[in-house]
Amino acid sequence: MGRLIKAEFRKVLTTKSWWALMIPAAALALGFALGWGAFTNDVGDALSSSDVQAITDAFGITIGELPMGLLAIGHGINIGLTFAVIFGVFALAGEYSKKTITTTFLTAQNRVSVLSAKMITYSIWGAIYGLVVAAMASLGIVLTEDSERLPTAGQWLGVVGAAVLAGVLATLFGIGVGAVWNSVVGAVVTLSIYLILVENVLVFLSFGLWQVDWLGGVLPNGTLNGIVGAIGAEAFGAAGVHVPGLDSEAAWGLQYFAGAPGAFSWWASALIFLAWTMIFFVGGWTANQRRDIT
Structure with missing residues (x-):
């Protein structure tokens, strides 16, 4: 197993995919954190005005000291981790595309050991992605x-711990989707459209038309985002705990600002996304045990 893991690291480091995806992941994490950080800071300034503060002081709330940065950092980390998902796709689907999977399977003891080595290797890379995007998003809100x-x-x-966990699960999720799809292009295009467009539209429509505020808390992208984003929502009482007087619309709005609309809590998001990851990972594992190689 040690040699297989070493071989997997060599495969990653001798290709351009790890840095070609990490650079835009870091750049977008910084950019989104800068944008949302500036916005939430302006909101904090508005809420700290004398008229608003006079009202909130009566309730013992100091608006100016609320951690508005938590509402911004999740957006940066979440967009960055989209690239960790795509990176995971290359683990197995990339080998099929490059026709190197035959050598990989034939030189290993069995396919289970190959997939196990990939899981361990890409989990480490997923943790690295989580640390990088967390660092860049943190820089964005500090600025x-x-x-x-x-x-x-x-x-x-x-937040950093949640980002590392989310990075690991995001990469494993990508491996599973790529293994099931067996095509880098097909998996990347489908994932990109779904994660960026389709699910977000579904979540907005379900809340706007049918007042279903939990859909984002059970779908793949929403649960991945919720691992980090729900920490910010929980800090404002919009997830994990119930704050008297905070209605569902206000709670959903705070969850959206934190980057996790519909999230129940960070740990619930992690468990639900783990379930999605296992569904695709086991599906890909099973498919590759039976798939012919040439």
Whole structure:
């Protein structure tokens, strides 16, 4: 197994995909965090006006000290982790596309060991993606948020840990989808359209037309986003806990600003996305045990 893992790392490092995907992931994580950080900081300024503060002070709430940065950091991390999903697609589907899968399977003890080595190797790469996008998103909010609106040290560590977990699961999810689809182009195009467009439209329509506020909390993209985004939503009482007086529309709006509309909590999002990951990973595993190689 050690040699197979070493071989998988060599395969990754001798191709351009790992840095060709990591560069835009880092750039978009920074860009989205900068944009949302500036926006949420402006919202914090508006809420800190004397008239609004006079009302909130009566309820013992200090708006100016709310961690508005938590509402922005999730967007940067979530968009960056989309590339971790795509990176995972290359693990197996890429070998089929390049016709190297035959050598890989024939030189290994069995296919189970090959897939296990890929799972371990790409889990490590997924953790690296999570750390990189978390660092870039953190830089984005540091540059745009006032210091009193930044996350606490504990909240920041929680976000980084969640980003690493999400990176690992995102990459494994990509491996599973690629293994089932058996095509890099097909899997990447389908995933990109679904993750960026289709699911977001479904979530907005379900909430706007039918007042279904939980759909994003059970679909793949929403649950992946919720692993990090729900931490920000929970800080404002919009997920994980119930705040008296916060109706479903306001809670959904805060979840959206945190990048996790419909999320129940960060740990629930992680468990549900793990289930989606296992469905595709086991499906891809099963398909590749029976698939002919040439």
